[in-house]
Amino acid sequence: MAADRLSLVTGHLTSTFPAGLLADQTAIITGAGQGIGAATALLFAKEGARVVVADLDETKAREVAAAITAAGGKAVAVAGDIMLQATIDAVVNAAVQLGEGKIHHIVNNAGFTWDGVIHKTTDKQWDMIMDLHTKAPFRLVRAAAPYFRVKDGEPRSITNVSSTSGIHGNAGQANYATAKMGILGLTKTIAKEWGPSFGVRCNAVAFGSVTTRLTAEKESGAFAEVGGEKIALGIPKAQQRGAEGFAMVPLRRAGTANEAAMSILMLASPLSAYVSGHCLEVTGGAGI
Incomplete structure (x- = not known):
């Protein structure tokens, strides 16, 4: 177990999981091997959900699933590139099996950034970020449609992770900002299509500055490897915020x-x- 990766989100866990807010419900969480995704998987499990921990990194996905099962919860890890249909099919099939034929929640969290100023952004950079943040969530929702377009009286929700970059734009992130705005359109469309007859709720959450590998120092060497391409993650040290960098954040952190x-x-x-x-902005008050 890589305790350093999970210690920030497991401290609140007890030895057993209570019935909780999501008791006996099944959830798919993508990008759940670390960071926000791992924390979400653990919280969902603590609230009684059966969790499919989907991540590109098999080792990390298995660690999170093992942490859940060790605490008395139910989870299964599915590794693979969520931009591939085969991975999407494996994730949905795992959820159906874990949930005994039912899926209740999807959290489209998987993602990373591949930044560049507009005039230097390549087609490959653009396409990969758009595929990861818009096409992959769409294809996962479409694949899971038979388990959401049902009338059994049980709750169904989809939560898409956006960003304040998608709301306000951000220099150096034309691809990411466009994709994160696009997921808001998908969110509202799902809510309008699947809400009336099936009661499916679909919302988005737009994060401001959250401490993850995407906001860590780029010099730390974190990277994502997709299709043989190594993509450096993080923000260059020279551009990192000091304490004064949170002056526009009311919570100052x-x-x-x-x-x-x-x-x-x-x-x-x-x-x-x-x-x-709805798009919930989680920013510590920034932007008000």
Whole structure:
């Protein structure tokens, strides 16, 4: 177990999982091997959900699933590139098996950035980020449609992870900002299509600065490897925010992965039973 990766989100766990807000419900969480995704998987499990931990990194996915099962929860890890249909099919099939024929929640969290100023951004950079943040969530939702377009009276929700970059734009992130705005359109469309007849709620959460590998120092060497391409992650040290960099954030700090995950749990839970088609900005107050 890589305790350093999970310690920030497991400290609140007890030896057993209570019935919880998501008792006996099944959830798919993509990008759940670390960061916000791992925190979300653990919180969902603590609230009684059966969790499919989907991630590109098999080792990390298995570690999160093992942490859940060790605490008395139910989880299964599925590794693979979520941009591939084969991975999407494997994730949905695993959820159906884990949930005994039912899926209740999807959290489209998987993602990373591949930044570049507009005049230097390549087609490959553009296409990969668009595929990862818009096409992959769409294809996962489409594949899971038979388990959401049902009338059994049980709760169904989809939560898409967006970003303040998608709302306001961000220099050096033309691809990412466009994709994260695109997921908001998908969110509202799902809410309008699947809400009336099936009661499916679909919301988005737009994070501001949250401490993850995407906001860590780029010099630390974190990278994502997709299709043989190594993509450096993080923000160059020279561009990192100091304490003064949070002057426009009323809470004067970055959020934690667990705080980000709690907002996702809130949107998926009965606490948000009459919330749909909404984008929740989780920013520490930035932008008000």
